Amino acid sequence: MSGLEDLYREIILDHYRNPRNQGELEVPPAVMAEGFNPLCGDEVKVHIKVDDGVIVDIKFDGQGCSISQSSASMMTTAITGKTLEEVEGIIYSFKQLMSIHEKSLEGGSETVDSSTTGLGDLQALQGVVKFPVRIKCATLGWNTLEQCFEELDEN
Amino acid sequence: MSGLEDLYREIILDHYRNPRNQGELEVPPAVMAEGFNPLCGDEVKVHIKVDDGVIVDIKFDGQGCSISQSSASMMTTAITGKTLEEVEGIIYSFKQLMSIHEKSLEGGSETVDSSTTGLGDLQALQGVVKFPVRIKCATLGWNTLEQCFEELDEN
Amino acid sequence: MSFDVSDIKKDFPLLSCEEHNNSLIYLDSAATSQKPQKVIDAVSSYYEEINANVHRGAYRLAEKATTAMEDAREKISDFIKSERSEEIIFTKNATESINLVAKSWGAANLGEGDVVLLSSLEHHANIVPWHQLAESQGIEVRWIPLTESGLLDLTDLDRLLEGVKLVAVSGASNVLGTVPPVRTLADAAHAVGALCLVDASQYVPHRPTDVEELGCDFLAFTGHKMCGPTGIGVLWGRSELLEQMPPFLGGGEMILDVTQEGFTSNTIPWKFEAGTPPISEIVGLGAAVDYLESVGMDNVLEHERTLTTYALQTLKDRFGDELIIHGPHDVSVRGGVLSLAYQDIHPHDVSQVLDDHGVCVRAGHHCAKPLMKLLGVGSTVRASLYLYNDESDVDALADALEATGKFFSR
């Protein structure tokens, strides 16, 4: 059952049971985006408030599995207080983590691209790549965050 | 090559090479119908003139294979001068002939439903049932004749 | 039980071979059924022995292919007790079958304000085509509500039927298992001059089907859920209707004549079968029908009823209030589809752990989002039964559920 334990790390279940930064923000000044996972019905709403190029507040809300909700929760803690540029970097690193192919995991000793080592707790989501269907769960909050950025650009 | 000889009897090729009653009639008093075989592109036009419930004249025209053209030609000779009721009987008998299943031909010694014995020359088309695709060729003129009857009914 | 499931399992290679060293507990037949060897072989032999394009060839091989296809049409027609095999139209799946009705009959006959009445149980396949007609022609989509237990609430049927031109309902729900009273609905539809379409995707595979008894005008179903291949669906329709409907897809086979100026349509069923048909798939579906008939659809139904009863009881006994089984619990009005909510563990997480125990179930909205909304959930865990399942599969499900509970209460 090693695969399962790998998927459902302690910290993931913790974020799932005790989601950080759950809720909504007033729009405006915040911007909001909503994401769906059409396959499983998961939904997530992300609100961010940006001042001077810095994410000063972020909230998420939604319904979904432990992976989608904990990933969103961990995302909020990872990006609060960061500049938009820094956040772009984190998004990139996280997507890298999610695209490390199953094969390379099976083969080598879970060697991880150095660009993904700054992710902190989020590294715990690495087990997800062994379960390709769940990658969409893990990235749901992140894609929704990117939609928020598009909203920002339009304003 | 017995199947082929059976399909292309002498009399069939004769009607194909020397079609009887080829041409058109003036409409009205004649009625006309046009038939297609959507599969192979064969086309046939049938004109009939009916007086007092008797087919006094019939002409056919079209392009098609030896089977469709000879069948139409033989049809015209078989029904000229006949009453509509008699023609209905001939149509029925001919369709019977065309629906004798291959199997029964293979099995028995080509025993033929007694109702089809009054067909004269048309009996020669019996070999067609061994080639199911060609049945549509053989019946094209006949179906077009039936369309003429529908025209008559509408007038 | 009227047949021995262990014999049946042997007919299905995927269920009788070993997968990852634990045998597979396949409880996802509502998504797609497994295939008996006979169906797989029918498809292979078609390609190995008689492959040719149909209807257009004069050579014997093409004739054999045409005969194989048209024989299958006859079989499928008999299987649902249709009186005329030209009422059987081959499509690629049930979704296309329903779209065909919406985009041919619907587009020609429905306009601004006309109502299509759906049940609240419907699969997206029987919702979206009508939403599309709402956009393009201004029709109204109306919904038959559900009772607490997941049955259709017909108390207000008369009012619901006002202005209705089509009642479109599933023969059996792919989420709750509910089997609505199709005959009642068809009669009620006809009484107000409306037609009735049945999405029988979850019906035809699981019980004897008789279109005359059902009383409907259109019946859509899909091959891959009834032991047949993918890529093949069926639309049955009354010939009087089919004959009057405009064609749908345009192309070869569906025409009598084409000129540079226009075209004339062929007769049914070909009018609706543009292009090269899914020939091997039709032949495979014919073999699936043969297989199901050799088992007997009465027996399939009886077996599923017995097994569903066992499953409902077992789950209730072992999990009590920790497990919610959505939908009706009376097996006379439901099929073998069980939508579950277990503790507060998300369905996706449940199915992940079940998979680890070799139990294949589906987690999600099952393409029935409006129903999910009524149930007040985003998704469910769905276990669905078929002729090759037995009590040991249900027990394995229960064991794996227990393990799931333990896993998440670490």
Add this chain to the structure above:
Amino acid sequence: MSFDVSDIKKDFPLLSCEEHNNSLIYLDSAATSQKPQKVIDAVSSYYEEINANVHRGAYRLAEKATTAMEDAREKISDFIKSERSEEIIFTKNATESINLVAKSWGAANLGEGDVVLLSSLEHHANIVPWHQLAESQGIEVRWIPLTESGLLDLTDLDRLLEGVKLVAVSGASNVLGTVPPVRTLADAAHAVGALCLVDASQYVPHRPTDVEELGCDFLAFTGHKMCGPTGIGVLWGRSELLEQMPPFLGGGEMILDVTQEGFTSNTIPWKFEAGTPPISEIVGLGAAVDYLESVGMDNVLEHERTLTTYALQTLKDRFGDELIIHGPHDVSVRGGVLSLAYQDIHPHDVSQVLDDHGVCVRAGHHCAKPLMKLLGVGSTVRASLYLYNDESDVDALADALEATGKFFSR
């Protein structure tokens, strides 16, 4: 010849087993190709080892099925040099692919008086959908004429292009073999702000395909003519276009969200793939692409050119004026499709006698009635060549034609 045809024949069970004691001379690949064992096995193994519904299951089997399907999409995308695999949309056949463009892009973008320009070579699949749009939206269908030798007559192209919104041409004719200058037409279309659709049903199976080189906007083709299964077609389209087009069939898989009030569409390619896809067929088509690539499409093309040259020469030498070969005789602008008229013997009768000699050819209008009318015939005898044919097949055709002549001059 760059490969040994006798080796190739062994890959195709229907061509290497004995049929009615004389071996089969299959010259009807323009109607449908035979299937290599590897493709047949890919379909069987799919059912025997990984059958599950795709995209929606969290269990490993469903994941394997999804991966198998999406891997095939990548392969097919690479095969036609598409840059993005989401530009590959799976349909049931080329006919559906073209209808999709007509009924989605066409219905949304074309109106009264807009012109769709077709070549006079087109198959009904690329005619009837446009006639349907003429009926429903009042568009005009216009025709590029042919030269005496069956090439497109482009002398008046500028005038023909007036008011044109779409140029829709076959990549290779299924009747005359003609390979029109697609690049020229696509560029000319773009120059007047029109799009270009290529019906590549007879192109993709027979030569290396590069959508960027072709310069078109849509490309339609069909699995069963390229060593693949029935029931599977492909529409390639530029993503910018596909993204803007409204959905076609409505149902599962193609949605992001559905409520009782409406729906939102999924992203491409799924937006256009409603319902359970033809999964085993997609996997089979992937295997067909693998097979063709292992032979090499350059080799396939070269082989067919050589063999077509041999066939043209042999038939000319042996029959002289008694045999008319329609279409161009220059193998650099034609494929291996030979439409014949022999003496005054009707094509149906010719093919019947050929069949008796084990030679499978097609007789009919080949779903190209407007072209037949231009040729002034009701039908032709069509012999078509593929990678598994060789000179002995051509010789057998010639022998059987000779026998046909004798038979009818009894």
